[in-house]
Amino acid sequence: MREITYAEAIREALRHEMKLDDKVFIFGEDVGAFGGCFGVTAGLFQEFGPERVMDTPISESAILGTALGAALMGLRPVPEIMFVDFTTVCFDYLTNQAPKVRYMCGGQVEKLPLVVRTTSGGWIRAAGQHSQSLEGWFTQVPGLKVVMPATPYDAKGLLLAALRDNNPVLFIEEKALYATSGPVPEGEYLVPLGQADVKRAGKDITLITYAGMLGHTLAAAQTLASAGIDAEVVDLRTLSPLDHDTLAKSVQKTHKAVVIQEACEMGGVAAQVVKSLVDTSFGFLDAPIKTVAALNTVIPFSPPLEDITLPSADKVVQAAKALMS
Amino acid sequence: MREITYAEAIREALRHEMKLDDKVFIFGEDVGAFGGCFGVTAGLFQEFGPERVMDTPISESAILGTALGAALMGLRPVPEIMFVDFTTVCFDYLTNQAPKVRYMCGGQVEKLPLVVRTTSGGWIRAAGQHSQSLEGWFTQVPGLKVVMPATPYDAKGLLLAALRDNNPVLFIEEKALYATSGPVPEGEYLVPLGQADVKRAGKDITLITYAGMLGHTLAAAQTLASAGIDAEVVDLRTLSPLDHDTLAKSVQKTHKAVVIQEACEMGGVAAQVVKSLVDTSFGFLDAPIKTVAALNTVIPFSPPLEDITLPSADKVVQAAKALMS
């Protein structure tokens, strides 16, 4: 199969859906002729014109409010918030508004097709306010779906599924993955929301991860294999709703688990994963579930410090080995 | 000891500190002559005047921004956000600003004395946007302390400690507790931040809770006692930093735990507590840790529905009994 990048896969999903359905439209800061801060929407303005791909003022609340109003009217907006770090200035829309409006009006609004795209993660030396992994806030919100793809294949398939979902979806893309490549079918396919994926089968220990840490975790699994440890790697893909079943199935087989996330130890979804496994699989666990995560500090600018702050394949290997011994 | 209400205890702490230190000042919506939406600041405007107790326009971002700027300059602001549900419109200040400013400037700012008071919780028939328990967002933020007192005694002592802390503190008060009474010393005393409190000693099972659910949990413990189950009740008091030691100590004694929170199952701090216990005390656990929490839905207006959505003493009893059998 042809290989394209994660960024191209996302663009392909957007283009596909925009061609099919003229209710789908994109807007946000610099998404137009500029093609987006990370180039994801490059070419779409040229292809679909200024009615379908619109630049906005720097007004994140107005971006999401406009999107929500348009979705209420049956359009299918795909607004972009440049960095997930900026969701803090339009947080109400992702928590009190979009996820609640249908419930609070007793279902008078039937569909609410709203996919908010944003970007996450570190390693670009952008310091404390442009490097965070903040998905853990959003997985606490009933009524909101949260998706974080780790591969180009999943990025395209999950985004297409999100665009058809008729619910508010927060679609978080990993900056560090944009340039990574992988096989992606040309045509249409959906990766259903809410299903985790076993990215490597194994029998000795389950490594649970998502988004940018998948690559590091697979590398760790490779290293562990050469040390005789056969790790299973589960990619969550959708963080809310969490796929409790796939997690349980894997851990009930391996009896051990490490959760790996780029978010800091006190953030992210590690705690929710641990809670899920304690709930479903306590009797199957041979050892405590461990977490590999960023340190509980602000992400520092200085490159050597950022590198120690964020998690690494090495730390995954260490954590897994400690559990196996 | 004399008994006063939770609201009076908070007011007493504010008054005490305002008398001692004229850098301390209060501002927010309707906190002035009106005395605050829940009457907590009643009388302070009259006592300290309009320079120390200030009404603001409905501009939550400006409230917290002004507070942060004043704190940077050495004042000791105590802004109020009327409902924790409204932190969504000033979220950046509680996540990207106050908790990070000292770190990102490498400690050029030494003290950052900023206590943000707000209110939490349901049972007042205020529906989906005025009834939430949202503390779980804030306990994911390095650099921010989060406090939620459950008794008048703790409310006063914790607030005094927060006001002296020189760090940003989010002080979340429980609406349903304002009118509840308890013994409170007249003078000054501090309840240190970061220390949980065993509110009832017991040997069979640990019930971990905080804020508004403490009363329900103590009632459940009473019921359990008559069924021959001796429950220990731990009140977290400070949610961030979490007191891992007290939790571990209790569970290593009882071997069983239920976490009780008013936040919905996917929110709050239950998952972080479970993660902490798995980390510290896995080998001591006889049974999975269970959670009693609100349902994963929007809090409905209709009273009978709200009552089923929120957790109750009954559900605590059921969960504890299920673990004991």
Next chain:
Amino acid sequence: MMELPKEKLLSMYKTMTAIRGFEESLAEAVTGGTLPGFVHLGVGQEAVHVGVCTALRETDWISSTHRDHGMILARGADIKRMRAEIFGKVTGYCKGKGGSMHLAVYDKRATGCNGILGPSQTINNGVALALKREGKGNISAVVFGDGAAHRGEFHEALNFAACWKLPALAICVNNHYAISVCFDDACSVEDIAARAAGYGIPGLVADGNDVMAVYEAVSQTAKAIREGKGPALLELKTSRWRGHFEGDPQPYRTAEQLEADKKKDPIARFGLQLIAQGIATEADLAALKAQADKELQEAIEFSDKSDYPGPEELFTDLFYTERRAG
């Protein structure tokens, strides 16, 4: 006034009395302890509700505030289902899940109130954008208070709407108070409408106690918007007669102030106009009020007899589910 047919004018009067009766019956229910939660009553602001809704087309959209049961009634909503919603009954418009603070009636294109002040102003842009694409000359109006005009959303929404030339009408109902805080202490200009200058859009002030003045101001402003001239800001000056919420002791204003406000009673004023212009007699007006009272009684009975939603409603409507045909 002659511009509107007699029946329309009489129906406006009736709606104003119906709104007042509706609100006063809620005040009684609070006193009687039968109404759950808290309600913000719009007594004194009926000219705003009826003037605005008379000027808008049925095909326009409108969102309003926590003080605007009246706006939704004036939009033509069923008073029975309104009452039931406020009492948390399953027969309410939102099946009892929203209550007073989240009342919305989508089939009347009234998206109702938002519990968070501000967002309705930006959401209005999205509705307006959809209407612009539809291209039928419909507009979307957002109604908000003088207090809510200080939220950041006010600014982001108006600049955005002006840049995109959206058919959006921002209506600020200035009743001079935001809970206890007097407008003069929370705003550095006399008229919120003055802020329109910052966006290059029209900014108008009208007497919010005069239903015909409201009607005319909204009609004219809306006309320009329908023609594609972009958004506008309209400020309606009025006052609220009751506390911010029922039970508010109002230490922040004097009995004299309140009495002066009440002298501007929009219903009495409109009644006098109708009589002076020979459109109605006192007896006609009394009959309209009696009719409204009767409908209110029926609504109260309907609501009282209705059930609360059952536990099966706890999770419905949270996520989209395919509806069965038929």
Next chain:
Amino acid sequence: MMELPKEKLLSMYKTMTAIRGFEESLAEAVTGGTLPGFVHLGVGQEAVHVGVCTALRETDWISSTHRDHGMILARGADIKRMRAEIFGKVTGYCKGKGGSMHLAVYDKRATGCNGILGPSQTINNGVALALKREGKGNISAVVFGDGAAHRGEFHEALNFAACWKLPALAICVNNHYAISVCFDDACSVEDIAARAAGYGIPGLVADGNDVMAVYEAVSQTAKAIREGKGPALLELKTSRWRGHFEGDPQPYRTAEQLEADKKKDPIARFGLQLIAQGIATEADLAALKAQADKELQEAIEFSDKSDYPGPEELFTDLFYTERRAG
């Protein structure tokens, strides 16, 4: 211009060249691949930096933007520690933890840049409030871009400051672009300063490429603020010469536009003024530039030789800790 002593004028010139040299050396480092992260350079905006800082008192406070290394340099910060910070070294002002986007120099009362557009505008009110209480006539200035003027904070901050009559000066540096988005497409009025009308405060526009015009506009506006007249909004029109960040290919503007902008070079312009008025010769100016270049070279060496922070810095400064005496 005569108002300022000759040494002051020459030092202003020198600072402008120093800022440009500093920024250009960073551009080189980006090209050379030695600078981590991304930087936003202020080349072309030196008149803003030096004009503003010359007009303010040392005891005033100022916060600025991601494009304002120059502002902090103009405030008198040590160029060595500035460079070191931008390269993530422990000798930097923030021990390398902040970098370009969070550079702050508190001992010069320059709180620097905020990575989130908007909050600095409200935070400025708190600083101003403290200065008002102090009562010494000091003011607090916040500098933000034309793009950031569309965030809700702009509105909340100005209304708040106006209500409380805070000694706060809002300076909008309008360089006509927010990343790729042209000001005309993101704003419905010609001047951000027009928005002052919505708050009843002065709103002024000045030529941001003319250092003396900036100096005078800020001085006069600041004077009124010091006298207790409340906040003001000042807009400085200028342009940025380089991409939004280094590496930005700038497809959104033509080479001709850019050349036209560069013709307004604030440094060349100021130099010509100084020569025309007999304050300096070309040789004097060249000598000032040479001196600035030398200091830059020293700063580069200092930074290059400095260490990165060690792991012991990972958690320091996150929470308050008592400092030991001595």
